[in-house]
Amino acid sequence: AQSVTQLGSHVSVSEGALVLLRCNYSSSVPPYLFWYVQYPNQGLQLLLKYTSAATLVKGINGFEAEFKKSETSFHLTKPSAHMSDAAEYFCAVSSTGNQFYFGTGTSLTVIP
Amino acid sequence: EAGVTQFPSHSVIEKGQTVTLRCDPISGHDNLYWYRRVMGKEIKFLLHFVKESKQDESGMPNNRFLAERTGGTYSTLKVQPAELEDSGVYFCASSQDIWSGRGKVTQYFGPGTRLLVL
Numbered sequence: 001a002q003s004v005t006q007l008g009s010h011v012s013v014s015e016g017a018l019v020l021l022r023c024n025y026s027s028s029v030p031p032y033l034f035w036y037v038q039y040p041n042q043g044l045q046l047l048l049k050y051t052s053a054a055t056l057v058k059g060i061n062g063f064e065a066e067f068k069k070s071e072t073s074f075h076l077t078k079p080s081a082h083m084s085d086a087a088e089y090f091c092a093v094s095s096t097g098n099q100f101y102f103g104t105g106t107s108l109t110v111i112p
Numbered sequence: 113e114a115g116v117t118q119f120p121s122h123s124v125i126e127k128g129q130t131v132t133l134r135c136d137p138i139s140g141h142d143n144l145y146w147y148r149r150v151m152g153k154e155i156k157f158l159l160h161f162v163k164e165s166k167q168d169e170s171g172m173p174n175n176r177f178l179a180e181r182t183g184g185t186y187s188t189l190k191v192q193p194a195e196l197e198d199s200g201v202y203f204c205a206s207s208q209d210i211w212s213g214r215g216k217v218t219q220y221f222g223p224g225t226r227l228l229v230l
Contacts, residue, residue, distance in 0.1 A: 004154075032217050036221070042223060043224055044203065044221035045221075046218055090155065092155075094217065097207070098143070098145075098160050098167070098168065099145075099157045099160065099168060099170075099171070100147070100155075100157060100219060101157070102155040103154060104152070104153060104154045105154070
């Protein structure tokens with residue numbers, strides 16, 4: 001069985017501060033892992049993905065995530081938050097590349 | 113290249129009515145997926161088409177939901193009759209042939225259809 005847990009449904013950070021959004025997954029086989037972002041009134045946009053290459057994955061808009069097998073984690077980070085990063089972020093896991101299992105999402109607020 | 117498009121963007125209907133959602137995938141993508149997010153919960157898989165064939169419909173809630181992909185291009189998802197618990201955001205996604213390589217597993221999502229059943 002596969003599942004994703006995103007700790008913290010709401011995260012607030014100050015502009016310029018570190019962004020850390022947590023994602024832990026459960027998968028019985030080597031997983032594909034994804035982070036998607038949803039800006040207000042828009043669809044899901046791929047931020048980055050892990051597909052068994054480098055464990056540190058760099059994505060768009062300065063985001064990156066590190067795959068840690070021993071911790072079954074794929075946390076999303078960005079060194080310095082911008083106001084434009086305010087959005088909802090979703091972590092997803094898949095063992096086949098077909099059915100994706102999503103977490104419940106984390107809403108990021110950036111405080112000026 | 114056009115992305116995944118969905119129509120309508122919003123739909124408000126009364127319980128017992130019928131609604132049909134449409135998804136146009138990225139051109140050339142054989143795989144098409146439907147997902148649903150009920151408010152405050154996770155995005156859940158509904159079903160997966162490979163071209164015009166249903167590969168996996170394990171996530172379909174019940175027989176009030178009918179998905180089709182005639183000709184292997186666009187897809188429709190019909191809810192008949194709609195119930196209150198069907199309210200949510202319905203997302204469509206598409207991807208290339210995953211057997212082309214591990215890097216091609218990315219699913220590209222549409223903007224979603226927000227369905228409200230009153």
